[in-house]
Amino acid sequence: MPTSVFYRQFERHDHATGIKAHTTTYCPGCGHGVAQQFLAEAIDELGVQDRTVLVSPVGCSVFSYYYFDVGNTQAAHGRAPAVAIGHKTANPDSIVVCYQGDGDLASIGLAEIISAAQMGLPITIIFVNNAIYGMTGGQMAPTTLLGQNTTTSPGGRTTFAGEPLKVAEMIAGLDGPVFVERVALYDNRRRTHAKRAIKKALELQANGTGFAFIEVLSECPIHLNMTPEDAEGWVRDTMQQVFPLGVKKDATDRQYPEIPTPAFDAEATLAAMGTTTEQAERHATGFPAHLDPDDISLKLAGAGGDGAQTAAMLITKAAINEGFDSTDIPSYGPESRGGTSYADVHVAATEVLSPAAPHPHVLVAFNAPSLAKFGPTVRPGGVVIYDSSIVGEVPSSLADGVRVVGVPFAAVARDLGAVQVKNVVALGALQGATGLFPKETFLTVIRSALVGKRAVLELNEQAFARGAELASAVAAPAG
Amino acid sequence: MPFLVPEYCKGCGRCITSCTKGCITPGTEINPLTGLVPVVLDLTDCNACELCIDACPEPFGLRPEGEQAAFELRDPAELGGPRPYDAPVPEPLPDTTLALPGRAPLVVKGTYASALGAVLGGCRHVYGYPITPSTEGAELMAKLQPMLDGVFVQAVSEVATVNMMYGAGGAGKRCMTFTSSPGFSLMLEGISYLIGAEVPAVFVNIMRGGPGLGNIAPAQADIKLACRGLGHGNTHAIVLAPATPQEMLDLTMLSFDLAFRYRNPVVVLGDGYLGQMTGKVRLPDHMVVPGIPEWAVYGDHSHRGNLICSIELQEADLERHNLDLDAKYARMTATEQRADLHHCDDADVVVVACNTPAQLAKGAVKELREQGVKVGLFRPITLWPFPIDAFREVAERARHLVVVEASEGQLEDEMRLALSYAGVHAPPISHVRRQGGVLPSQAEVVQQVLALTHEREGVL
Structure with missing residues (x-):
């Protein structure tokens, strides 16, 4: 049937000069023209022309956008399914169709097609398999048959290049697609069937059912070096022996979940971001200048899982609550648990400039290796706070005037019945040993970190108080 | 019943095998416009099944006879027929x-x-x-x-x-x-x-x-x-x-x-x-x-x-x-050039840096200014386009430029290219570079700037 889904004139085909205004770039007898006619008719019959976005591939059908009067996107080689996901998620109401050849889809674009199919987003893939690279001039495709001559399999494809890839079966083996069928174009019956299958695949998208994939066995008479009639015969007698026709998967009783449409609401956006109008109460009377006139650096170091990172973050939050500037840089090894883990924290009266802490004023060490490594980096007159229940010996190579405060973080936490609060004991010890901020400043950030976890709040408050108390007992804070 | 404009037929013959009535035969005449040999229709036995139209790969190839038949078939420019293009010119929906x-x-x-x-x-x-x-x-x-x-x-x-x-x-x-x-x-x-x-x-x-x-x-x-x-x-x-x-x-x-x-x-x-x-x-x-x-x-x-x-x-x-x-x-x-100028007005030495190295260079400027060294920081916010309009004056006035970066000189290359295209006569350029995941330190910047100022004062 004639369809208005093809442009009246192919303006994009060499500016519609001469007969190019009404003819395709396909060679005589090429199956692409037949498959594209069926696609155009399906778009027309389903009344989705306005909503359709056609993603053209790289290959002989690269210029599909010359012909189809729909929204058109031309993709990089093999990437059409990824581009389609972009379009579909941008406008869930659009009907997104990828029209791809065997080099594009089954070779360079394998990762994209498999992941898109498994994702199962309602898009439609028309995969044209003609067992050869056309546009580049007759090279071996992933679907080239064993024994088939191509310019890159002279003498015939051997198993050294692997067996031809049966894409429809592979896609059907995935969970995502709702419909997978292989069709052909070599006679009237197959063509009528192919037309129906393409329409069905499109309909499954229009209904929101899901991902549909149609593999079309097609003829490339030029590179098969055959007449169009012989090429049809070759697909019928030879190619379909390797690529049997038929429905490979039908799970059309499913329905893909609705894809949301973004909302733009100021309050909802701020709420999602976890913002608050409340300015935290301030407890400090001024910058802790007894540690440094305007920029205090701290290093918290331990093994992964010790809680050094959380403690560092809480210090930074506390500082900012007090109106100071602060930064915290985490650093850890490749392990999610265990390995080394340390954080560099700065608290500045106005602005943190160098966020690293190669020579910290204060070191909080959760274990012996951390103390051994970073203890000697603490600047003269600084403070080292360490877990005395874990570390046996304090290194002798500390700088002049470094005050050493041992508090049994882990033992205190264990006594309280929860070893994971040892970093809160450490924060208490930091407060007790340095007077960086008042106790209430720390407790405020601890409480806000435990919003919704009332059961453990008291435990954390006890851990903090105990740490502060023990550190104060070891050495009264300077200043 | 199908009709055909010979110019739009590539002569592939897929329609020939599709026709059960034998209405279509291979052509013998080369079409002068296309150089191809279109098929020939003899519709005496045609039953209008239209299977040939399904078999034809060309959008304007075999088409059903209807209103289009009224067109002058030999005029390809007119053949498209009444297919109104109804998509409007899109209006932007503003932000x-x-x-x-x-x-x-x-x-x-x-x-x-x-x-x-x-x-x-x-x-x-x-x-x-x-x-x-x-x-x-x-x-x-x-x-x-x-x-x-x-x-x-x-x-x-x-x-x-x-x-x-x-x-x-x-x-x-x-x-x-x-x-x-x-x-x-x-x-x-x-x-x-x-x-x-x-x-x-x-x-x-x-x-x-x-x-x-x-x-x-x-x-x-x-x-x-x-x-x-x-x-x-x-x-x-x-x-x-x-x-x-x-x-x-x-x-x-x-x-x-x-x-x-x-x-x-x-x-x-x-x-x-x-x-x-x-x-x-x-x-x-x-x-x-x-x-x-x-x-x-x-x-x-x-x-x-x-x-x-x-x-x-x-x-x-x-x-x-x-x-x-x-x-x-x-x-x-x-x-779109964007830059942040920090104490550049009277600077003898201008440090050029971006990202975190710019922050620590700012720390170095603070430290050096406290020692009375006239140093400033030029921080490109757009690396491309390089903010040469703001940099030109700074570079022309400075006695030294020091590029601080965590690469082998990629920011410096951008700066030098911009200076070169702008024809700026730049002062000597030196640098503080670290690589491999190491950032330059504030101390290294301070040291480099002091070395330059001492050199100038003949201290070294």
């Missing part, structure tokens, strides 16, 4: 803004700040692939976007990611990704396509140590890629270099406006410290509600006539397209 009520500052890491900037900049489509040290940005988006009915898709690779952005950006949506150096390398091909097809998209690249897998520590060794190497062809994009978590938010938010203003990708380059560093971040006073631009392939009636494509087959067309891109790059260069 709007919503005022935001005041909020307490947030304490968040740089990648989070960048994600929040994107959300406030109207981005509801995020595509990404996890890579340290940028992953937290993607993680926050995976949490935030569904709360706002937005979309986060974890792609199969960075290659798929950039192509999803090509789709969503091509549909006119504000989209972005978080990545880090090796991932950015993988995206470059796609960025070339984005630039060629004029699709806006935002890339936040938290640079880490390279080459190869390198390490996950902070570096600035993708400046060359972002400024000079965005894939193949004639490519440029605005490259923004934040220096604080606050700027991670502000510049990411800005990048969407820039991307859509120029229909071009924008790259936000941070270093690993900036991505991971937690700091104080204030929210802006508004958020953006994006519209749909008139050029988008949105998948609706009014945008039906649009095309997103980077192909121009005719050399003249492609040259024209490149000249148009050049003109666009020139507009960016003229209007």
Whole structure:
């Protein structure tokens, strides 16, 4: 049937000069023209022309956008399914169709097609398999048959290049697609069937059912070096022996979940971001200048899982609550648990400039290796706070005037019945040993970190108080 | 019953075998217009089954006889028949803004700040692939976007990611990704396509140590890629270099406006410290509600006539397209230069740095000024276009330029190129460089500046 889904004139085909205004770039007898006619008719019959976005591939059908009067996107080689996901998620109401050849889809674009199919987003893939690279001039495709001559399999494809890839079966083996069928174009019956299958695949998208994939066995008479009639015969007698026709998967009783449409609401956006109008109460009377006139650096170091990172973050939050500037840089090894883990924290009266802490004023060490490594980096007159229940010996190579405060973080936490609060004991010890901020400043950030976890709040408050108390007992804070 | 304009027949003969009545036979005459041999119809026995029309690969090949038959069949220009093109000229749906009520500052890491900037900049489509040290940005988006009915898709690779952005950006949506150096390398091909097809998209690249897998520590060794190497062809994009978590938010938010203003990708380059560093971040006073631009392939009636494509087959067309891109790059260069000048007015030595090294260079300037050394900091915020308009005067007045960076000289190359094109007679240039995930330190900057001033004073 004639369809208005093809442009009246192919303006994009060499500016519609001469007969190019009404003819395709396909060679005589090429199956692409037949498959594209069926696609155009399906778009027309389903009344989705306005909503359709056609993603053209790289290959002989690269210029599909010359012909189809729909929204058109031309993709990089093999990437059409990824581009389609972009379009579909941008406008869930659009009907997104990828029209791809065997080099594009089954070779360079394998990762994209498999992941898109498994994702199962309602898009439609028309995969044209003609067992050869056309546009580049007759090279071996992933679907080239064993024994088939191509310019890159002279003498015939051997198993050294692997067996031809049966894409429809592979896609059907995935969970995502709702419909997978292989069709052909070599006679009237197959063509009528192919037309129906393409329409069905499109309909499954229009209904929101899901991902549909149609593999079309097609003829490339030029590179098969055959007449169009012989090429049809070759697909019928030879190619379909390797690529049997038929429905490979039908799970059309499913329905893909609705894809949301973004909302733009100021309050909802701020709420999602976890913002608050409340300015935290301030407890400090001024910058802790007894540690440094305007920029205090701290290093918290331990093994992964010790809680050094959380403690560092809480210090930074506390500082900012007090109106100071602060930064915290985490650093850890490749392990999610265990390995080394340390954080560099700065608290500045106005602005943190160098966020690293190669020579910290204060070191909080959760274990012996951390103390051994970073203890000697603490600047003269600084403070080292360490877990005395874990570390046996304090290194002798500390700088002049470094005050050493041992508090049994882990033992205190264990006594309280929860070893994971040892970093809160450490924060208490930091407060007790340095007077960086008042106790209430720390407790405020601890409480806000435990919003919704009332059961453990008291435990954390006890851990903090105990740490502060023990550190104060070891050495009264300077200043 | 079919009819055929011989000029539109390529003579493949697929219709011949489709006809059960033997109405169609191979032609014998070469058509002078096409050089091909069209088939010949004899419709005496035709039963109008139209199977030949299904078999014909050409859209204007065999067609059913009907109203079109009234047309002069020998006039290809007229043959199209009455097929009204009913898609209207699309109108742009403009962006709007919503005022935001005041909020307490947030304490968040740089990648989070960048994600929040994107959300406030109207981005509801995020595509990404996890890579340290940028992953937290993607993680926050995976949490935030569904709360706002937005979309986060974890792609199969960075290659798929950039192509999803090509789709969503091509549909006119504000989209972005978080990545880090090796991932950015993988995206470059796609960025070339984005630039060629004029699709806006935002890339936040938290640079880490390279080459190869390198390490996950902070570096600035993708400046060359972002400024000079965005894939193949004639490519440029605005490259923004934040220096604080606050700027991670502000510049990411800005990048969407820039991307859509120029229909071009924008790259936000941070270093690993900036991505991971937690700091104080204030929210802006508004958020953006994006519209749909008139050029988008949105998948609706009014945008039906649009095309997103980077192909121009005719050399003249492609040259024209490149000249148009050049003109666009020139507009960016003229209007989008951004820089921060710190104590440059009377500076004998000007330190040039961006990202975290600019912050610690600022620390060095403070330290040196306290010692009475006349030193300033020139911080390019746009690395491309390099802010030469602001730098020219600074460079001409200074006695020394010191480039501080975590690469082998990529920022310095950008600066030297800009100076050279601008014909600025620059003073001697030296540098403080660290590599492999090591940032220069404040002490190293101080030392270098002191060495220069002592040298000048003849102390050495």
